[in-house]
Amino acid sequence: MLDDRTIHFCRACGTAVRHEIPPEDNRPRAMCPACGTIHYVNPLNVVGTLPVWGDQVLLCRRNIEPRKGLWTLPAGFMELGETTAEGALRETEEEAGAHVALEGLLTVLNVARVGQVHFFYRARMLDTHLAPGPETQEARLFSEAEIPWEELAFRTVRETLQHYFRVRGQGDTGVHCIDIA
Amino acid sequence: MLDDRTIHFCRACGTAVRHEIPPEDNRPRAMCPACGTIHYVNPLNVVGTLPVWGDQVLLCRRNIEPRKGLWTLPAGFMELGETTAEGALRETEEEAGAHVALEGLLTVLNVARVGQVHFFYRARMLDTHLAPGPETQEARLFSEAEIPWEELAFRTVRETLQHYFRVRGQGDTGVHCIDIA
16 A cells, blocks of 8 residues: 655654755755755555466455455565565565466556556466465466456556466567556 | 665654564564654666667766766666656656657666666667756767777666667567666
């Protein structure tokens, strides 16, 4: 969930900030009048996988808001100190308890409206053992015909699944870049 | 430049934070004991272009630290409210004053050590007019033989240029994903 990221106080010294355009900049930033720290608020990366087992793919039913109860791919916010691939593997483990091997970046989706970039990797499931974490009600495999298209949590998940089924079997291992309006 | 992003005070209420592992989390976060805000520090995206004019590419000599005086591709931190492509275009305009048309994502480079993901787009220069901004000492075109390999500012720039020259003319328009150790 997107928390309120507005900066009211300086992270370095605790003084109330002013929102002004710094010298040699062109947009307002939270500036500390006491210690001079300039605070930037930047887009966030969401990293995940599309786990595949034979002709089936793995979806997780969300146990947290937003979109609790709807189906998603295992994904979450990228952490400091990890790569996009490492983050995607971590989220797959945390949310589905699935063991997978990554097979390359599948989609990069810009969601500028909420200040996010989503990365989904193709992943080959190594077995069908699943152990959903606290953020997941249920994890299960779906064939293409079984995908609950009307109960998907996010457009980025829909676009990634659609792209996967479109190119599956074509030998297309390229990255699909999409802007979500 | 990477500023010190350590959080000492709550952005919402100004109270000194504690660094603790929140419930249902698995790593320490800056938590506010007064208002309960949890502060996350996440990776940053750097977006830029590799502008091409005939058999030449555009490089910019940096006028700011770090690596002042060394050559780079036009790039900078992605801003809230823009896509990676929009940010890459903006940085190309700001740093080189170059007019370009984007031709697809070329490289995605993970630099986990500094908590960054870099995106470079192929860009076709529309003319050779250049108007370097305050962060650039000089912008000019280089043939492959002229590239100042020993005076490049960043590994991500080197890798992107190497990849471009490797696949140039091969019809390979795929995205190259690289981890920078």
